[in-house]
Amino acid sequence: MVEKVINLKGLQKKFGKFQALNDVTFSVNAGEVVGFIGPNGAGKSTTIRTLLGIIRRDDGHAEIFGKDVWKDSIEIHKRISYVPGDVSLWRSLTGGEIIDLFIKLHGGGNKQKRDYLIKRFELDPKKKAKGYSKGNRQKVGLIAALSVDSDLYIFDEPTSGLDPLMEAVFQEEVEKIKEAGKAILLSSHILSEVERLADKVVIIRQGKIVETGNLEELRHLTRTTVTLATERNVAEIAGVNGVHDFEQTDNQATFSADNQYFNDILLAATKLGVTKFEAVPPTLEDLFMRHYEG
């Protein structure tokens, strides 16, 4: 049996009359990277803050390492690292000072790791925080969180403000902790940010979980876009099971196809003499857009 690092069941949270979280249920297993995706304001940060005991749930079940996230928060915090979505720093302290402070207050930091990460992320630790851009503030949070040894890492939109080069550095570092068998919860409103790292994706919208599964499973839910050209009239294909949005120009057609009907479609196509066949794998982006638009 796999140990469940995060276990959420039926989480509810209201702010006044606004239902911020409605029955949020998902889990993160040991050694698993979970992408937590949803549009802005969907409840990602609220869920994470509940997990950290920053805010208190109204109802439901929330555990990390099998401990209650509210009552045993301090026990839990000893084994986790967290970077908020908007890293806000004391203007009069330098980046280096803040990193040291965070590491110290977390406990169990590693000086070499810290210096190595400062170099990797190309941060100037001697600058006062008021001089940092959004991306540099984010680096301070990330370096502090990655310098300590934890069993669970929670990143809330970790790469916002980072340039693509630094985003790549971040992904490499996360891959390292993934290989070390740590659990990671990675929230984002952009899929591509988590696609490379995540084993599993949880999609939240308006405080509700609308989709959970590994990337492969989710891909099956989508359709493949096919471009087909044939010697004889391609129009016949339009009638085959599993073909949608059929559009024809001369002998060439573009349509989307349900993956489970591929065989039927191919059989029908070979009878017409295939001259061109292109299949574009499903983009998850389409799936998310569908969920986002509701």
Add this chain to the structure above:
Amino acid sequence: MREKFTHWDSLFALYLKRDWKKIIVWILGVGLFSAGFVSAFEEIAKGQGLVGMYETLKNPAMIAMVGPTPVESAADYTLGAMYAHEMLLFCGLFAMIMSVLHVVSHTRKEEDLGLTELVRSFQIGRQANSLASMMETIVINALLALFIGGVMMSFGADTISAEGSLLFGASIGFAGIVGAGFALVMAQIMPSSTSATGSALGIVGLLYIIRAGTDVSNVDFSIINPLSWTYLTYPFTENNWIPLIFALIFSAIVVIIAFALEGARDMGAGYLPEREGRGNAKKSLLSVRGLFTKINKGVMIGWLVAFVIMGAAYGSIYGDMQTFLESNEMMKQMFSQSGVSIEESFTGTIMMVMIVLVSILPIAIVNKLFTEESRLHLSQLYATKVTRGQLYWTSIGLAVFAGLAGILLAAGSLGGTAISVMGDSVTMDIVDFLTAGYNFLPSVLFFTGLAALALGWVPKLGKLVYFYLGYSFALNYFGGILDLPEWFSKTAIQSWIPQMPMDDFSTPVFITITVISIALMVMGYLGYSRRDMVEGA
């Protein structure tokens, strides 16, 4: 020249349009503060008031604070002379500080914000912005000078002549222009707008301290100090316009220097490099206490220094207290009581007033924790092994410490100054003053407790504690004159505490209020430990 100042006039017009509200508030604020107290001073001047004031202000400690007067005998000390003596330096300082802030915000701050970059891409000269800002500040200060002169004249007081009023206004206006000059130079030299503001204000502060020294030792040396060109005009007595000529020449030179410096530097860069900070934290920072001490340090030092100055100011009155209080019906009612010496009854009342002010600091420190929370500074800390209790009790502890230190400094400085000016006639020792101060400790704890309670349950109301503090202050200060019903005065927490040294110490009151205050803090903790941190909402 063209490439330097092209279209400065359009920027100038734009600034006037953009700033008109600020300009009105500025002129009304500084203007009324400078000129509006004539009737209040007429009150003080009644009877033997002028003589009393004259004797009081001859004291070196007072000269160090407000400056000298050319008047050589109490008989010549008119209302106008007293007004200029007590007000002019502070009003000049006020005008200077306003100009410094304004000039930096329109020059270096706009560079830091990237606005200048945009403006320069149009057909605008490289130095047009500085010229426009400087002209705007000069115009504002000129209007301010005329406004002050007009208001002063409007009171129609005998000794406040038309020439004197204009000179009084002009001295304040020129102080503003000199300040603007300092700011413009610093805006070129320093690496950022914050350091430009800081260093320009630093220069003003330094000039104030230097003039305190020269005014006390030999006032002739003060004439080389730009800040002294305000009060050395001696309006209503000597009406000396010459210092303003110095101010005019000095400002012109300073502004020319600033433009030369600006012409030779790149946008966004100063002549001094940005100072490098520490790459690693000092050990003393690496704890919740270290962090909170660090982020409250500026406020703490600022207020503690203010407490010392406040104590010294009140303490310096003790020397001529008899003359001073006897002369004024209002003061007499506020501070005297039958059966005890005037020094003792004054100590009792003034200590209560001072300790109310000391309470500001602990309230500010407790409220700071909520400010930090709503600025999201603590987000990452919540996810560490730091408990809410640690955050809360560290703040409370720091606040209580600040309260203890505040009382020590305020009461100590009051006592120290009082004893030194009383000389042979001394009736109290320093311990009397300190006990009188710490006697009010429960009230400081009470305010801290109220702020803590708000922090725990309804942090947005934390600011309301200041209102209650202001209310208590007003009640204590004017209670003696107004003859309020007993229950009404008791709504201020300090009214429950006996005023030492004229009353005896009351152990039950001391303990009761202390216990209530601690209970408030504990209740606040119960709320703090279970409420949502605001960032979720």
